Amino acid sequence: MVGVLFCLVGSYGAGALSVHDPTAHWPVLGSLRHGSGPQVALTFVYIGVAVLLVSWLFLGRVIRNGQSTPSPRELLATCAWWGVPLLLSIPLFSRDVWSYAAQAHLTAAGLDPYQAGPDQMPGPYLDEVQRVWVDSPAPYGPLWLSAGRLIGLATGNHVYVTAICMRLLSVLGVLLLARYLPRLARAFGGDPRMALWLVLANPLLLLHLVSGGHNDALMMGLGVAGLALVVERRHWAIGVVLVTLGVAVKAPIALVLAFCVPMHAATVGGQKAWWRALARVGGVALVTFTIVTLASGFGLGWVTHLNTAGDLVSWVSVSTGLALLGSRIGHLFGFGGLTDPLVSAFRLSGELVAIALAGLLWIGVCRQQPINISRVARALGMALTVLVLLGPIVQPWYLLWPLSILAAVPLTPRWQTVIAGVTVWASLLVTPQGATLFNHPIAVGAATVAAIVGALVVLGPQDQAPMGTRPGPRGTLATTKS
DSSP: OHHHHHHHHHHHHHSSOOTTOGGGGSTTGGGGGSTTHHHHHHHHHHHHHHHHHHHHHHHHHHHHHOSSOOOHHHHHHHHHHHHGGGGGSOOOSOOHHHHHHHHHHHHHTTOOTTTOOGGGSOSHHHHHSOGGGTTOOOOSOHHHHHHHHHHHHHHTTOHHHHHHHHHHHHHHHHHHHHHHHHHHHHHHTOOHHHHIIIIITOHHIIIIIIISOOTHHHHHHHHHHHHHHHHTSTTHHHHHHHHHHHHTTOGGGHHHHHHHHHHHHHHHOSTTHHHHHHHHHHHHHHHHHHHHHHHHTOTTGGGGGTTOOTTOOOTTSHHHHHHHHHHHHHHHTTOOSOHHHHHHHHHHHHHHHHHHHHHHHHHHHHTOSSOOHHHHHHHHHHHHHHHHHTSSOOOGGGGHHHHHHHTTSOOOHHHHHHHHHHHHHHHTSBOTTSOBOTTOHHHHHHHHHHHHHHIIIIIOSOOOOOTTEEEOTTSOEEEOOO
16 A cells, blocks of 8 residues: 555656646645656656555465465455555556546537547647547447546536546446456356455556556456356346446457357256357347447447557557567568558458457357356456457556456466566556557566566465365365366
8 A cells, every 4th residue: 555655646746647737736746746846756656666566466475375365355455455545646657538538528519439539629628638549539339438428518628527537437347346356256266365366456457447547447347247147147137238338338348248158058058058048148238239329329430440559559469569570570671661561461460360269269168068167267368368469459458358357267376477477567568657668678678577576586386276276264175166
């Protein structure tokens, strides 16, 4: 919490500051905006991030030791102490929440967010939008934009208040994760405490989804909540509705909706279970999405903007990285001007490969007889991982998409350490103002060393229950049936 408080204070001088920020003239905190204040604030943020990362790693070590570990309820309390102070911060590590506010203002004014960008309404909202997105139509679903329209109508021209409300929408997704992730872990045979550590206490979630306010949080929260209800059988239809609402926020969670079919088929049983599950899940999803789309009045224009990446080009995306490598090789042989066409071609190829691999994973689990819930969960996590890595751009918080599923299944200590190392690495490669450092070799090298040393030294090889088991109520081992 001390680390989080350092981030909170530092955000007032080094965060994604508003052009029309009313806090600029506050006593004490306002001084971080003037003179040497920004440098002091930046130092505060990085000290806070370092303390948070080390604290998170040591918390994981305590959980992995398996003796006198905190209960899920205690872990939820810890996550609250770590996360709530960030609700008072200036947005950190991204300016996207200001874009959300501009889109809310635009939809409240009656413009079509799938045809017009923020530049169609000059004024204080446009002043806050990152330059690369000023003319970009919204790539988000009708549910997110409908909620934004209601917020825009309620807040009017108060940019700061609109941004805060949009961030609270994302926090709603975090609350859904807190409620349903432990239940999902129990259903998949994982350890709820490990799931909470890997996802809810994860610095990427705290810094990017709570402070940064990304709508991925609401997408993930609805997806995890819906999937938990589908697996628990009793309220499977409500679960499908929730996952479909997640799709209406942001498209990638549609993979979860697809894997709800084998999940539900495993609980239906009997002959033709798969076809019955497909009809049920597909029917509920179609009706839900149709109602949301018609009620919003926005139509399906967002589908054409799903691949919006602006001018962002980073080697972290496998497809984009291969394109950049090919361009560099072509330049060595005297072929210039290859970057743009190669990036476009490789990105399209990457998306097609991702769709094909996800489809193969889905078909593979659907053909199981009987269907194994745990295997379906692993296949879903792998499909989301492929979607992230082969997508046109990879932002650090995108790694939370597959992790929100994979953390709920039993993981070996080695994979836990790998996930921890990647979390540390990704957390260090975005500036508090929202600029990525993936193209800065020194920053990448330093983050890599910190990730490897931190994960191996703090976590290290630990005794851990074998896969398929989880700690019982008093430290005993309870066998979990998949």
